[in-house]
Amino acid sequence: MQKHGLDEVVKSVSLLYNELKAPFVNRDEEAKVLVLALITREHALLLGEPGTAKSALARRLASLVKARFFKYLLTRYTEPSELLGPLDIRALKEGEYRRIVRGKLPEAEIAFLDEIFNANSAVLNSLLSIMQERIVYDGYSEIKTNLWTIIAASNNVPEEQELQALYDRFLFRHRVEPLPPEYWDPLLEAAWNIERSGYESPSPVMDLEGVKRAYEAVLTGVDVFTIKDKLIKIFMVLDDKGFHVTDRRKGKILKAIAAHALLEGRSQAMEQDLVVLKYTVPRDPEDFEKINTILMEELKTKDRILRELNAIASNLDSTTDIIDKAASFDPRLIDYYRSLKSTKTKVQSLVEGIDDPEIIRLASEIMEKIDYLIDKALSKLNV
Known part of the structure; x- marks a missing residue:
């Protein structure tokens, strides 16, 4: 297409x-x-x-x-x-x-x-x-x-x-x-x-021909094999935890991944599209929550990224207090400088390939704060 x-x-x-x-x-x-x-x-x-x-x-x-x-x-x-x-x-x-x-x-x-x-x-x-x-x-x-x-x-x-x-x-x-x-x-x-x-009758936004074009785009317009290795790894993790996925369903899940990428406005599948596994793998009632938890741990889902970013932001508040109180040439400032550099790299890795506005905004605020703290630590070290 x-x-x-x-x-x-x-x-x-x-x-x-x-x-x-x-x-x-x-x-x-x-x-x-x-x-x-x-x-x-x-x-x-x-x-x-x-x-x-x-x-x-x-x-x-x-x-x-x-x-x-x-x-x-x-x-x-x-x-x-x-x-x-x-x-x-x-x-x-x-x-x-x-x-x-x-x-x-x-x-x-x-x-x-x-x-x-x-x-x-x-x-x-x-x-x-x-x-x-x-x-x-x-x-x-x-x-x-x-x-x-x-x-x-x-x-x-x-x-x-x-x-x-x-x-x-x-x-x-x-x-x-x-x-x-x-x-x-x-x-x-x-x-x-x-x-x-009563219910307001909605105005149509597309017809069945449009739906068929979307179906064609799912099959021919999205590159799903960019995440093949990660998908296989997730299948292995799920299988180890007792969640077996049949061969037929594995193939159909690729279609679900492509559709999710299309809905997100992309022609290339990314790791976050594997979130569709929470809709396509569960069988028993208790499976839904368990599989969602596994995916949050294994994937770059929005919830997981926000959780990690908020934890980093909370830690930065403590770091700010320590750096503010540290005396000039305090040797601990070197350790905090290295830790802040490492944290910035982690934040950049977390949001790589992510285009969610909420995540980008929070990550930008965190990196600005990290840069501010790095400058402040170096200033106290007279570097």
Whole structure:
């Protein structure tokens, strides 16, 4: 893909992400997962209790890309015809086996399936072929679907063996937690506005052709092998800690990494793009937090960098006090001078290749302070 075309795709995807998350309180990460699923033509599973904006996010995503939308709550009594459409009786009388799919899942481009693991075996078999091949094998016929992405929701990770194949079809899995107390104030304001005015229908920012161009850009416009060695190392770390990643999922994770780089405005994957492993590796409920912790330790994630920079800033406060009180020619000043030089190198290494404004601002402030303290130490040493 040519640079101009890639730049246009990047702008469109960024706008889609910003518009998707805009009306929701602290649902940025959920919006990111759905956009990543969309531009990789994969499926996403949102795990969590009801009332956490899962279906609202899915519906808004479909509206923003002008996609035909299908929503259904599954129970163990759900019949295939409820999803796939009823049999065409007139055609059946003429010896033709056909379904009326208008307004049903085969016609949809984005679908939201609530409580998906309640599906019975008849529905389950149809969903597996739809998710994998975008085809329904229905009796004596094959129904080609228009489906691009399924977004599903569930309260729990399935334990039943017969549901594991369905669970594995979701490349992206994310736990949706209730909002913590610090967000209750804006939540109440947003909820009250919805009660009074309802959900505002968003203006589309792209169409399915634009989504397809984004998908092409993920596959052909992003260099993912720049981080191959680091990715292999992380796979080894995860495997050592008991988190096995199947060969098929390893390959698909490359697509998720490329999509994250594209969403961040880059045509080259970087270490911070490996953060998508927290959406693509977890299986059991307890895995989500454990894998996130491992990634924070192993990767240059924003949280990790900010944590390290804040620790350095705190240490500099103590160093400032010591240098201020040190007498001229105090031999300890030489040790502090060397330590400050080493700290500056560490800060530069931490932010190398990072373009996050918050990180850059904090790092710049820290390096200015380090330079000030170095000058002050040298002045007291009369150097």
